[in-house]
Amino acid sequence: MEKLFKQLSDVQASLFVLFHKTWIYHWNVTGPDFKQLHDMFGEQYEAMFEELDRVTEHMRYLNMKPVSTLTRITEVSYVEQAANSAQGINAKGMVKDLMESNQTLLTLLIDTNNTAERLESLGTTNILGDFIEAHGKFVWMLRSIAETARGSGAVEDIATEQPVAEEFIETIETTEITETIEE
Numbered sequence: 221m222e223k224l225f226k227q228l229s230d231v232q233a234s235l236f237v238l239f240h241k242t243w244i245y246h247w248n249v250t251g252p253d254f255k256q257l258h259d260m261f262g263e264q265y266e267a268m269f270e271e272l273d274r275v276t277e278h279m280r281y282l283n284m285k286p287v288s289t290l291t292r293i294t295e296v297s298y299v300e301q302a303a304n305s306a307q308g309i310n311a312k313g314m315v316k317d318l319m320e321s322n323q324t325l326l327t328l329l330i331d332t333n334n335t336a337e338r339l340e341s342l343g344t345t346n347i348l349g350d351f352i353e354a355h356g357k358f359v360w361m362l363r364s365i366a367e368t369a370r371g372s373g374a375v376e377d378i379a380t381e382q383p384v385a386e387e388f389i390e391t392i393e394t395t396e397i398t399e400t401i402e403e
């Protein structure tokens with residue numbers, strides 16, 4: 221259970237840093253895709269705010285002490301903070317950074333979910349499954365914007381990777397097959 225507690229603390233901290241970064245980019249995005257990106261970043265940071273509350277309350281339910289100082293949050297986060305010069309980052313850089321940061325969080329969420337499954341912590345796996353779906357969608361949306369904008373002069377030349385969420389999907393499919401066989 222100690223490993224799960226450490227991983228949940230890492231999830232909480234990483235989610236907080238990603239929430240804050242997305243919020244900063246929401247304020248500072250400019251360019252021809254301003255409205256679309258401003259709205260999308262806004263929707264994402266609002267969803268992350270709700271996720272933060274949900275995971276932190278779940279940690280308290282598990283009798284854990286959540287990470288509570290900004291210093292400690294930034295020390296244990298797997299997601300890097302937005303640079304002090306965030307106002308100088310263009311839309312292309314913001315999309316790429318958020319896509320990579322959500323991918324980093326997805327990897328952590330999947331690892332934490334795997335631990336929770338081994339420990340049969342069903343409430344934890346339910347919450348993490350919701351987060352994996354949401355951040356997988358965020359990665360897809362950001363990747364789609366990057367691919368659509370290539371060559372348009374707006375958000376071009378952003379390298380894309382296959383989402384780590386494929387591993388999670390394979391795990392779910394295997395679980396569903398196993399559950400069907402057992403019935």
